[in-house]
Amino acid sequence: MRTVELQLGGNPYPGRGVLIGNYLGRSVIAYFIMGRSENSRNRVFCEEGDALTIYPYDESRMRDPALILYTPVRVCGGSLVVTNGDQTDTICAFLQKGKSFADALDTRRYEPDAPNFTPRIGGMVEPGGAYRMSILRKKPGSDACERAYWRYEPENGAGRLIHTYETDGNPIPPFAGEPRRIAVDAGCEEFAARLWRSLDFENRVSLYVRYTDLISGRFESAVKNKQSGD
Numbered sequence: 724m725r726t727v728e729l730q731l732g733g734n735p736y737p738g739r740g741v742l743i744g745n746y747l748g749r750s751v752i753a754y755f756i757m758g759r760s761e762n763s764r765n766r767v768f769c770e771e772g773d774a775l776t777i778y779p780y781d782e783s784r785m786r787d788p789a790l791i792l793y794t795p796v797r798v799c800g801g802s803l804v805v806t807n808g809d810q811t812d813t814i815c816a817f818l819q820k821g822k823s824f825a826d827a828l829d830t831r832r833y834e835p836d837a838p839n840f841t842p843r844i845g846g847m848v849e850p851g852g853a854y855r856m857s858i859l860r861k862k863p864g865s866d867a868c869e870r871a872y873w874r875y876e877p878e879n880g881a882g883r884l885i886h887t888y889e890t891d892g893n894p895i896p897p898f899a900g901e902p903r904r905i906a907v908d909a910g911c912e913e914f915a916a917r918l919w920r921s922l923d924f925e926n927r928v929s930l931y932v933r934y935t936d937l938i939s940g941r942f943e944s945a946v947k948n949k950q951s952g953d
Contacts, residue, residue, distance in 0.1 A: 724881060726906050727914075731921040736891035737898075739807040742918075743846045743854045743875075744882015744907035748937055750848045751882060751907050752805050753918055754795050755930040759891075762786045767948040768929040773798045775931050780950040790834055790841075796931065803935065806845030807887060808834065814847065824855050825872050832868040833861045838894040844885050852877035852937050856885055860897045873902060877937075882907045910934070915945035919953065 731737060742753040754775070758764040767780045775796035779785040785792075796805045799815035806814065810831050817827035824847045834841040842860035849855070856873045875883055883902035888895045907914065915932035922930070928949055935942040947953040 724904050724906050726908070727884075727918045727921045730884060730903055730905055731918070734890050735923045736888060736895065736926055737922075738841070738887035738895070739844065740884060740886035741805055741807065741844050741846045741856065742882055742884040742905060742907075743805070743848060743856065744905065745852055745877040745879055746907045746910070746914075746934065747879065749934040750803070750852050750854070750877070750937055751914070751932070751934050752796070752803060752846070752848060753915070753930065753932045754805050754807075755918070755922060756807075756928045757922065757926040758928045759926060763791060764928055765950070766791060766928055767950050768931050768946050770931070770944060770946055773942075777929070780948075790836060796933070801850040803848040803933075804845070805847075806843065807841075808843055810843055810845060814845070824857070828857050828859060828870065828872075831859060833859050839888075840897075841895075842887050842897050844887055844898070846885075848935075850937075854883075856883060856902050858885060858898060871901075880906060880908055911943045911945055915947065919947045 740755045744751045765780050765784050769776050776794045777792050793809045799818045804814050814827040840861040842858050844858050846856045853876050858871050860869050862869045882905050884905045885902040911934040919930050930947040933944040
């Protein structure tokens, strides 16, 4: 099992990432975004109640909000949903109708941002701490969408990490294989600081980490925004 430093350190561009795990009776989620263009870097995370939303840091410099401004984290019933796009809203809409995480994502595809065709990644923490993860990515040599879904039982001190890209490139190679098993071995503030330091300084944009008590439902969180000097 690797630490966040070993998994992310030295990787210039894993893109956007979702981490879910468990630490001392608390479910753990983390979501980060990176950017290479001025438009992608002109963003900040804002926590609003039990949701997280992405806003432009400087609205006058925002050129195209499509695919980069959305609500990555929402609570839907007893579940916590985190994704790298507006599929967060799709999942919540389906859950409210009594349908499933996979039902919702079966209606979505990878992002239409040629030539990269960024995968859509996501996860959902269930009330007892078990969690689901997913990736929707373009099939090589085809326009077809490959969909993969996983479900993991809570394991103290451990989690899974998935990110949109393996590393930088042109086009950027998509994430391959199963979400990586990662040590979740510190409290919220310390883990957030370590995860933030592990992301490439030039390309990191924002990070959100949240620890939720599985009995009381109370949570603590940490937000890092490069534009704010973090």
